[in-house]
Amino acid sequence: MLSAQEKRVMAPEEWEERWQQDRIGFHHPTVHKMLEAHVDKVVAGRTGVKFFFPLCGKAVGMKWLADSGHSVVGVEFSEKAIRQFFGESGMSYSEEPVPTIPGAKVFRNTEKTISLYRSDIYKFSSSLEGQFGAIWDRGALVAINPKDRENYAALLVSLMAPDCRYLLDTLIYNPELYKGPPFFVPDEQLLSLYGSSCDVKLLEEEEALTERAKSWGLDYLTEKVHLLVLKDKAGLV
Numbered sequence: 001m002l003s004a005q006e007k008r009v010m011a012p013e014e015w016e017e018r019w020q021q022d023r024i025g026f027h028h029p030t031v032h033k034m035l036e037a038h039v040d041k042v043v044a045g046r047t048g049v050k051f052f053f054p055l056c057g058k059a060v061g062m063k064w065l066a067d068s069g070h071s072v073v074g075v076e077f078s079e080k081a082i083r084q085f086f087g088e089s090g091m092s093y094s095e096e097p098v099p100t101i102p103g104a105k106v107f108r109n110t111e112k113t114i115s116l117y118r119s120d121i122y123k124f125s126s127s128l129e130g131q132f133g134a135i136w137d138r139g140a141l142v143a144i145n146p147k148d149r150e151n152y153a154a155l156l157v158s159l160m161a162p163d164c165r166y167l168l169d170t171l172i173y174n175p176e177l178y179k180g181p182p183f184f185v186p187d188e189q190l191l192s193l194y195g196s197s198c199d200v201k202l203l204e205e206e207e208a209l210t211e212r213a214k215s216w217g218l219d220y221l222t223e224k225v226h227l228l229v230l231k232d233k234a235g236l237v
């Protein structure tokens with residue numbers, strides 16, 4: 001099944017084109033319900049948690065978390081997405097180059113609770129913002145090119161602080177019917193990517209065959225949300 005999509009590659013320009021043409025059906029105008037439903041398990045009683053949003057787009061959950069006293073760092077290719085995020089959130093922001101990543105910029109709100117890097121995710125590292133206490137990965141592992149999954153997972157693990165709680169949203173469907181993105185990530189692969197470093201627990205799964213997914217030709221679509229913690233560190237309970 002995996003072979004159906006393993007060679008599929010989306011170039012950065014194709015993502016940018018989607019943003020320029022407003023073809024962003026992946027964007028939710030409200031906080032994603034899986035994040036809202038499970039945020040307590042991610043925060044786990046802590047205050048001022050530092051969240052990471054890989055491939056953040058203009059996810060409104062970033063403002064929601066900052067409004068709840070947490071801080072957020074996101075990474076996103078598209079400058080348009082980042083400017084729209086701050087504009088639509090009604091936030092003033094500053095921008096500056098990132099000296100260690102040629103061509104990259106970081107955009108921060110005035111309170112400096114949200115920092116969004118306009119960069120390729122693979123150029124980001126813990127040398128920029130340290131490690132994170134929480135990660136919300138939606139439209140991220142399922143959006144990167146399948147051939148890059150090992151690099152992506154290694155990067156995400158390197159960004160986890162010892163007490164990090166990583167909430168990961170995946171999609172299961174028949175990859176013979178649709179080429180992606182979003183890409184299909186079977187549970188076996190999730191375990192091969194993260195299982196040596198993390199304990200992985202399924203928190204929820206739900207049928208998610210929307211009209212949009214039907215228009216891709218899919219006959220079923222299951223959305224799964226998992227909680228990952230570093231082995232022998234924070235504990236999943």
Ligand SMILES: C[S@@+](CC[C@H](N)C(=O)[O-])C[C@H]1O[C@@H](n2cnc3c(N)ncnc32)[C@H](O)[C@@H]1O
Binds near residue numbers: 077
């Ligand atoms: C499916 S969208 C999801 C956005 C967001 N996570 C959400 O849930 O709305 C994937 C986003 O990742 C960005 N992207 C894709 N590949 C990237 C990469 N290698 N580095 C940084 N951003 C990337 C795209 O521009 C796009 O905005």
